[in-house]
Amino acid sequence: MNPMSIRDALNSTPRESFANSEPLSVVGICLDEETWTVLKLFAESAPLIKLRSHFSEYAAQDSDSVIDWLGSPPPDICIIDFDRDRRRAAQAAENIRSAAPETALFAISSDAQPDLIIQAMRSGCSEYLLKPMGREQLLNAVARVGGRRRERAQPFKAQVLAFMGAKGGCGVTSLVTQLGALLANSFGKKTLVVDLHPDFGDAALYLGLTKYRYHFFELVENTDRLDAELLQSFLARHPSGLELIPAPEGTDAPRRILPGAVAQTFDFLRMRYEYILVDMAPGLSDENLEMIRHCDQLHVVTVAEVSALRNVVRHCDYLTRKEIPRERFRVVLNRHQKRSLISDSEIEKTINQKIFWKVPNQYAHVVKAINGGDPIAQLSTSEVTRNLRELAFFLGAKAAGGEKEKDKRKEGSGFLGLLGRS
Helix, strand or coil, rough: CCCHHHHHHHHHHHHHHHCCCCCCCEEEEEECCHHHHHHHHHHHHCCCEEEEEEECCCCCHHHHHHHHHHHCCCCEEEEEEEECCCHHHHHHHHHHHHCCCCEEEEEEEECCHHHHHHHHHHHCCEEEEEEEHHHHHEEEEHHHHHHHHHHCCCCCEEEEEEECCCCCCCCHHHHHHHHHHHHHHHCCCCCCEEECCCCCCCCCHHHHCCCCCCCCHHHHHCHHHHHHHHHHCEEEECCCCCCCCCCCCCCCCCCCCCCHHHHHHHHHHCCCCCCCEEEECCCCCHHHHHHHHCCEEEEEEEEECHHHHHHHHHHHHHHCCCCCCCEEEEEEEECCCCCCCHHHHHHHHHHHHEEEEEEECCCCHHHHHHCCCHHHHHHCCHHHHHHHHHHHHHHCCCCCCCHHHHHHHHHHHHHHHHHHHH
16 A cells, blocks of 8 residues: 555545544554554554554453453554454454443454444444455544544533433323423423333324434444434434434344443433433333433432332432432422322422422323324413423523513512422
């Protein structure tokens, strides 16, 4: 390869991803001599990568030994040759991805069979390079990693607010979709709802969004490929301006989510939104626990029923044992009635904490909004909407427009005093 040809390619390629940034560190694993030579020429000719080491064996037998093997900090890129032993190469890729999720994995092979490419991607590789490795495919792959690194360096922005039912049927999905639509429409906030149900999530249905191609767990499986273009293919958009990443429809096979993948995905999403509302299934699965550790606030939604309130206490006790701060844990009482069989004071005594928010019981209005798929139009004058608008204010949202904001503040000031901290 002619080094000058690499410089020519660089000059004709956008390089915003690398502006004022350090070269990406690269480690090779079981590369043949020709591929390693190409990498050395590329590194010498372009200030984009810096070769750190080359390993002649797939040495990491488990994720615990990966950092000792690769070195600390982990490299930005690992290029793994799949031709020598595809099984061991795939295992090494999985171990690296589990231990060092921010390291980009490139597979390289002389075999372009689609099933082999898919196998490499499933093991965690974000790129599949073909031998003999050409400068263009290497340059483009490196540029994508540089772009993702630049995006990760931007400060986080969004509030991540998780909502989980104390048990099924507490109204979490309706609460999340209505609040999300209000934040997007009435407050002009860039808002995303993520349906974290492992199957049969209803957020898309509640918003009347029936046409979408991919779901959240497919996004999580592609953390090494996360960029703005990939994200666009996962989004469903509501007329209110709210965006949604839906849940699986329930027909997919069970998925093995690598530790840290959910948190890494939300780190990426934080940079693009002002509010992210997460609709979680009841229970304390591994994905839910990772989400709880990563979110800014967990809202446990309950109703005034003995079984639900008992689960609130169980959740709080369990999360405390997991060293999750109690101040991150908020209780939302849905379908609140002033003359309930179980009084507010009895509820607070049972759960041993104050109720953070009370959403009034207007079941008929909420069902009408669900059936219509438009929370804004169906609930525009309801008490529920006024209540959730107050909640949005409490969460820090400001209404779009000066007088509009002033009117809404006047309308809700007393309500905040009564309910916001009760």
